[in-house]
Structures are given as structure tokens and as C-alpha cells.
Amino acid sequence: MGDLDFLRRCIQGENASWDIFVKRYSRLIYSYICGILKRSLAPELIQDYAQDIFQGLFAYLVEDNFKKLRTFKAKNGCSLASWLRQVTVNYTIDFLRRERQMISLEEENDDGLNLKDTIADSSLPVSLLTEQHEDLSILKECFERLGFEEKLFLELHFNQNLKLKELMRVFKTSRAAIDMRKKRIILQLKECFKIKGYLLDL
Amino acid sequence: MRQINESLLKRLYKAWRADKPQSEGPHPDEEDWVDFIEGRLPAGDYERLKIHLLECSRCATNLATSLKLYNCPKVANPAELMLQTVYLKGDRSSRLIELLLKLRGKAIEIVRSNAEVVLGQNSVPFVVLRSQGIKIFKEEVVVTKVVSGNIIEIKVSNENGNYFNICLKLKKKKTPSITKEFRANLLKEGRELESYYSDSGIVSFLHLFPGSYVIELYQANRKISSIALEVGKWTPAIRH
Numbered sequence: 001m002g003d004l005d006f007l008r009r010c011i012q013g014e015n016a017s018w019d020i021f022v023k024r025y026s027r028l029i030y031s032y033i034c035g036i037l038k039r040s041l042a043p044e045l046i047q048d049y050a051q052d053i054f055q056g057l058f059a060y061l062v063e064d065n066f067k068k069l070r071t072f073k074a075k076n077g078c079s080l081a082s083w084l085r086q087v088t089v090n091y092t093i094d095f096l097r098r099e100r101q102m103i104s105l106e107e108e109n110d111d112g113l114n115l116k117d118t119i120a121d122s123s124l125p126v127s128l129l130t131e132q133h134e135d136l137s138i139l140k141e142c143f144e145r146l147g148f149e150e151k152l153f154l155e156l157h158f159n160q161n162l163k164l165k166e167l168m169r170v171f172k173t174s175r176a177a178i179d180m181r182k183k184r185i186i187l188q189l190k191e192c193f194k195i196k197g198y199l200l201d202l
Numbered sequence: 203m204r205q206i207n208e209s210l211l212k213r214l215y216k217a218w219r220a221d222k223p224q225s226e227g228p229h230p231d232e233e234d235w236v237d238f239i240e241g242r243l244p245a246g247d248y249e250r251l252k253i254h255l256l257e258c259s260r261c262a263t264n265l266a267t268s269l270k271l272y273n274c275p276k277v278a279n280p281a282e283l284m285l286q287t288v289y290l291k292g293d294r295s296s297r298l299i300e301l302l303l304k305l306r307g308k309a310i311e312i313v314r315s316n317a318e319v320v321l322g323q324n325s326v327p328f329v330v331l332r333s334q335g336i337k338i339f340k341e342e343v344v345v346t347k348v349v350s351g352n353i354i355e356i357k358v359s360n361e362n363g364n365y366f367n368i369c370l371k372l373k374k375k376k377t378p379s380i381t382k383e384f385r386a387n388l389l390k391e392g393r394e395l396e397s398y399y400s401d402s403g404i405v406s407f408l409h410l411f412p413g414s415y416v417i418e419l420y421q422a423n424r425k426i427s428s429i430a431l432e433v434g435k436w437t438p439a440i441r442h
Binding site: 073079155 | 278
């Protein structure tokens with residue numbers, strides 16, 4: 001039975017199918033929630049938040065007569081498990097965005113990541129003054145000169161903290177090509193910075 | 203010549219990025235992002251999503267998080283969560299509010315809750331309060347939870363450590379007005395103990411013994427929420 005048929009049975013109220021849905025996917029969903037929270041919260045907070053998000057997410061899937069579950073269409077062969085992963089990610093991060101007033105954005109976990117990194121917010125001020133109170137705003141022009149692909153690369157690598165091996169999926173290319181792309185971008189920036197009197201030391 | 207290291211380069215990039223306008227939607231749906239990650243999108247859609255990624259921090263963050271979850275280790279979910287999910291199976295339209303309390307003399311301790319605790323003019327998630335060591339309240343606690351466009355307010359008051367009272371109030375989320383008409387059923391061990399229809403926006407259950415209760419809330423014959431309420435009596439640890 002395909003994912004769509006299976007889901008249709010759940011939506012139509014077949015208890016056995018719903019039992020299978022819960023057994024098959026609840027552990028997956030809970031694991032994804034914990035995976036996200038581990039990057040964002042202090043360990044003692046993870047379980048409580050995970051439980052709240054898990055319960056809220058299941059209710060979100062089924063409320064209004066399965067409104068959310070009905071949006072799954074298996075387009076282009078998308079599997080139910082992969083779709084649920086993305087739904088879980090979106091739901092959990094939206095939850096954290098709502099809560100971010102309440103919890104420390106700066107407290108870092110073992111990976112050196114904090115909630116601010118996980119829920120990147122462009123409204124957060126980023127100081128461009130160095131320790132010597134030097135204004136580096138003139139260097140921003142160098143980013144402007146980059147092409148679209150290069151800007152996207154920096155966005156995902158610098159702003160979203162994606163590793164080079166993780167970028168392979170986004171750019172549909174090999175690891176060697178990703179390494180090469182980073183080198184080219186750095187070279188481009190080095191030249192631009194040099195013109196403006198700065199040495200990019202990478 | 204001044205040197206720029208990788209950390210400073212990142213800060214420079216973020217500052218430049220922060221000045222850029224953000225897309226306000228529409229956002230691609232979850233299936234689009236899965237197909238993007240798994241390389242199944244037609245070329246035109248693939249390019250469209252890449253453009254969106256550069257314009258929308260929200261989607262970029264969600265995509266990056268999803269990519270980081272590949273090969274995420276599986277953890278077992280607690281049995282109680284499975285029970286709640288099973289509960290949803292039989293009652294798919296409602297939301298469960300959990301409230302585990304202990305009566306401590308004239309005070310009340312919140313042991314666990316997925317609701318927010320009212321402190322003055324603010325509501326704070328209990329998990330946050332607990333992380334700061336705040337869990338004991340004088341005589342009464344008020345918690346709230348947003349469910350189906352309503353704010354459910356639950357006030358539990360301690361009556362001399364032996365009994366407790368519950369007062370339920372429904373308010374509309376968008377306006378501060380009270381939702382006057384709703385029904386509240388109090389159940390213990392699956393049996394209905396009391397049931398009240400409110401036409402004033404408030405329902406109270408008084409002089410209850412500690413124990414496990416479920417309160418079901420209905421609006422227009424539709425269940426909007428269930429409150430799992432467990433109240434115990436605090437017993438001091440014995441020192442030998």
C-alpha cells in the first residue's frame with residue numbers, strides 16, 4: 001500500500017491504520033524534535049519542550065479534520081516519512097521562534113550553537129565595529145559584487161551554518177566542486193577586500 | 203594592512219545580509235523542500251526555490267535544519283507521550299492540557315505542565331519557570347493555554363492542603379472578551395462526576411479531593427480541549 005492510500009485510511013477514521021501511523025512515525029517525529037532542540041536548548045529543558053512540541057504537532061496534524069495531513073500529495077515521489085520530517089522541522093522552529101522571548105538566545109550548547117543560530121533572525125543587529133572601533137561597512141560592497149550562486153553559498157554556509165558536505169545536496173554537486181566553489185568565493189572576496197585596504201586571512 | 207579572519211568575515215556577511223529585504227511569502231510547501239533536498243524537483247522549480255532561499259531567512263533556516271537532521275539518531279519517545287497520541291486517536295479534534303500539581307500546606311507546587319503560568323501581566327511557559335527553580339505558588343496557580351482560537355484559563359486553588367477548587371474561564375484569543383457559552387465535564391476514572399454549562403464564561407468545580415481527573419471542554423457540541431489534571435499531596439522526605 002502506498003503512502004497516499006495509507007494516509008487516506010487514517011483520515012477516513014480506520015483505527016488500525018491510525019495505530020500503525022502512530023507506531024511507525026511517532027518515534028521518528030520525536031527524534032527529529034529532540035535533534036533540533038539539542039542544537040538550541042540547555043539539556044535540562046529538552047525533554048519538557050520535546051513533549052510539548054510533540055503533542056502540539058500531533059494535534060496540528062489531525063485538527064480541523066486532518067487539515068494538515070490532507071496536504072500531503074506525494075508530489076514527485078515524496079515519501080510520507082520525509083514530508084513529516086520537514087513538517088516537524090517547520091513546526092518546531094516556529095514554536096521556538098514564538099518562545100524565543102522566554103529563553104536565552106545566547107546560551108550555547110556543546111556544538112557552540114545557540115537558539116539565535118538555529119532561528120536566524122535578520123532583525124538581530126550585527127555590529128560591524130571591531131575591537132578597535134573601526135567601521136567595516138565599506139567591505140559590505142564586496143558581497144554585493146558576488147553572483148547569485150555565491151551569495152546563496154555564503155548564506156547557507158555562514159548564516160545557516162551548513163557544513164560543506166551538507167551543501168552538496170543543495171547545489172547537487174560533488175564535495176570537490178563545493179570545496180572549489182568556496183575557494184573561488186574567498187579569492188573573489190580577498191581581491192575586493194585588498195582594494196579596500198584589508199587582508200582576508202583565510 | 204588590517205587583517206580580516208573567518209569569524210569577522212562571517213559577521214560582515216551577516217551584517218550585509220541583515221540589511222536585505224525579506225520575502226513575505228508565499229513560501230514553498232514541505233513537499234517542495236523535501237524534493238529540493240532529495241534532488242527530484244524539475245529544473246525550473248529548483249531554481250525558483252534557490253532564489254527563495256536567498257530572500258527568506260525563515261525557509262533557509264528550516265531547510266538547513268532539515269539537512270542537519272539527516273542521519274539523526276532515533277530516540278525512544280516516552281510511554282506517556284504514546285498514550286497521549288493514542289488519546290488523540292480517539293479524539294482527534296481536541297488538544298490536551300496537562301497539569302500535575304502537589305498541594306503543599308497552603309501552597310501549590312506545579313510538577314509538570316505544558317501550559318503557561320500567569321505571573322502578573324505575563325504568561326510564561328512552565329518549563330521556563332522550572333528551569334529557573336520557580337515551581338511553588340502561594341495558595342493558587344493560574345495557567346493558560348491557547349486552543350482553537352480560545353485562551354483557556356485554569357485557576358487551581360488550595361483549600362488547606364486537603365481539597366482544591368478549579369475555576370475555568372474561556373477567552374477569545376483575538377479580543378479580550380470572555381467566551382460565555384461552553385460546557386465543562388469533570389471525569390474521574392472515566393466516570394463523569396459533574397457537568398456544567400456556562401452562560402457567564404466561568405465554570406467552577408469545588409472541594410475536590412486530590413486524585414486524577416480529566417476535564418473536557420465543549421463548544422457547540424464540539425470538544426475543544428481536555429485537561430488532564432493530577433493533584434497529589436506533598437509529603438516531606440523522611441530523614442534518618
